[in-house]
Amino acid sequence: MITPLKPTPALIHDFLARQRELPFTYQAVGSTRTSPPEGHDVDHTRVSLGKGEAAFEAGRLALQQWKQFDLDWVTAGPTDTPVEVGQPIAVWARKFGLYWVNACRIVYVQAEEGPLTRFGFAYGTLPGHVEAGEERFLVEWNRQTDEVFYDILAFSRPRHPLIRLAYPLMRRQQRRFARDSAAAMQAVVTGGRAE
Numbered sequence: 796m797i798t799p800l801k802p803t804p805a806l807i808h809d810f811l812a813r814q815r816e817l818p819f820t821y822q823a824v825g826s827t828r829t830s831p832p833e834g835h836d837v838d839h840t841r842v843s844l845g846k847g848e849a850a851f852e853a854g855r856l857a858l859q860q861w862k863q864f865d866l867d868w869v870t871a872g873p874t875d876t877p878v879e880v881g882q883p884i885a886v887w888a889r890k891f892g893l894y895w896v897n898a899c900r901i902v903y904v905q906a907e908e909g910p911l912t913r914f915g916f917a918y919g920t921l922p923g924h925v926e927a928g929e930e931r932f933l934v935e936w937n938r939q940t941d942e943v944f945y946d947i948l949a950f951s952r953p954r955h956p957l958i959r960l961a962y963p964l965m966r967r968q969q970r971r972f973a974r975d976s977a978a979a980m981q982a983v984v985t986g987g988r989a990e
Contacts, residue, residue: 796895796896797893801889802887827930843943844984857983862979870887880904898921912936917931920951920954927952928952945981
């Protein structure tokens with residue numbers, strides 16, 4: 796959905812209600828668990844969040860609160876959406892004086908204990924999204940080295956005609972999101988802003 800006005804909570808609620816039961820717009824649902832499918836652009840970003848259990852727990856909590864979208868140009872909401880399989884979420888960004896509102900649904904949640912302790916989830920695109928694909932957000936604690944990482948893996952291709960025309964710009968925006976999201980997570984974990 797494209798709108799000249801900033802999306803209100805009511806608009807987001809109605810938009811997601813219409814998208815909730817629609818099918819995903821791509822075939823390889825869940826493949827960010829293993830490897831992205833061919834024929835899509837793939838983005839992978841991995842940054843350090845620090846060391847130890849406290850850094851991991853802060854990163855986990857930040858993902859549950861959608862802090863990776865706590866950016867001045869892109870937002871996800873409603874921010875009280877639980878990180879559970881099947882939950883729809885809207886992601887919107889302002890570009891060219893318009894708000895581009897996109898619909899996604901959580902495909903899987905990953906919670907693993909062990910030498911590599913992980914928490915994360917992936918969402919996939921619905922018909923109300925300008926692209927087709929999936930994006931995974933993961934916090935990982937390597938207990939052997941004590942290092943904690945934030946990891947984003949995404950695959951996509953354009954769906955909307957305007958995005959096809961301006962795809963090089965869209966690819967720059969995708970890379971910008973990965974950088975900004977990583978910086979937001981680092982700030983939350985090191986600054987203790989996850990609540």
